Amino acid sequence: MRTVRSDEIEKLQRRVIACRLCPRLVRYCRQVAREKRRMYRGEEYWGRPVPSFGDPEAELLVVGLAPAAHGGNRTGRMFTGDRSGDFLYRALYEAGFANQPWSRHRGDGLALKNCYITAALRCAPPKNKPLPGELRNCQRYLERELELLKNVRAVLALGRIAFESYLRALYQPRANHASRAAARLTAATLPARRKVNLPLPPRSALKFSHGASYDLGNGLPRLFASYHPSQQNTQTGRLTPEMLREVLQAIQRYLRGSSL
Numbered sequence: 205m206r207t208v209r210s211d212e213i214e215k216l217q218r219r220v221i222a223c224r225l226c227p228r229l230v231r232y233c234r235q236v237a238r239e240k241r242r243m244y245r246g247e248e249y250w251g252r253p254v255p256s257f258g259d260p261e262a263e264l265l266v267v268g269l270a271p272a273a274h275g276g277n278r279t280g281r282m283f284t285g286d287r288s289g290d291f292l293y294r295a296l297y298e299a300g301f302a303n304q305p306w307s308r309h310r311g312d313g314l315a316l317k318n319c320y321i322t323a324a325l326r327c328a329p330p331k332n333k334p335l336p337g338e339l340r341n342c343q344r345y346l347e348r349e350l351e352l353l354k355n356v357r358a359v360l361a362l363g364r365i366a367f368e369s370y371l372r373a374l375y376q377p378r379a380n381h382a383s384r385a386a387a388r389l390t391a392a393t394l395p396a397r398r399k400v401n402l403p404l405p406p407r408s409a410l411k412f413s414h415g416a417s418y419d420l421g422n423g424l425p426r427l428f429a430s431y432h433p434s435q436q437n438t439q440t441g442r443l444t445p446e447m448l449r450e451v452l453q454a455i456q457r458y459l460r461g462s463s464l
């Protein structure tokens with residue numbers, strides 16, 4: 205059933221797709237889409253910012269790093285069409301957050317259950333390395349999602365950059381820093397539960413490590429952390445299926461109200 209909230213989320217994602225705030229990334233995504241990897245030569249690449257994906261009523265918000273050049277930037281859906289996506293969606297499926305364990309293309313029937321996937325950055329960065337200014341630019345969309353996704357009770361940050369980006373959206377929303385235009389945008393978009401201005405835990409107490417989880421108080425979602433399921437992490441065994449499964453099981457227990 206369509207709701208005002210799902211309409212707002214769709215509107216936001218249309219703005220994301222049309223966004224051109226980071227010229228370096230816009231150029232790079234288009235270049236990758238033009239040149240293509242040999243094995244995808246016959247495919248039409250997406251080549252633009254990649255919208256978030258999932259259930260607007262979700263209790264779990266997953267924050268990734270950025271689309272991969274030949275993954276999300278090719279298929280137009282978060283974590284779709286590469287090994288990171290295969291790894292993540294299998295784990296989400298096994299934990300009950302997805303209806304199937306694979307993710308090939310936008311029309312493959314994948315649906316998330318009680319889960320919504322976003323990213324710190326919505327354009328693929330060269331060498332997977334975003335610049336600080338690009339992360340700051342893209343933070344506005346994460347802040348707006350935190351405002352719109354009203355049922356979120358758990359946030360899973362995949363990797364240190366996602367972890368820092370989520371905390372920056374809470375501790376340093378763009379309204380404190382930005383131009384008048386950005387301030388106009390963010391005045392309406394700060395995460396609702398932060399507007400009450402209750403103290404957050406000291407920022408220095410929140411450190412990224414795989415398996416960590418934090419209660420931020422103030423009615424904010426509990427924050428969970430995992431290594432990012434990048435090929436580098438999964439192929440070297442830094443992140444195994446078992447390790448990600450354990451984090452997702454802890455989230456399920458938390459959402460069901462059982463002890464962690």
Ligand code: SF4
Nearest residue numbers: 223225226253327342
């Ligand atoms: S990274 Fe984000 S802010 Fe930058 S162009 Fe892409 S969508 Fe826009």
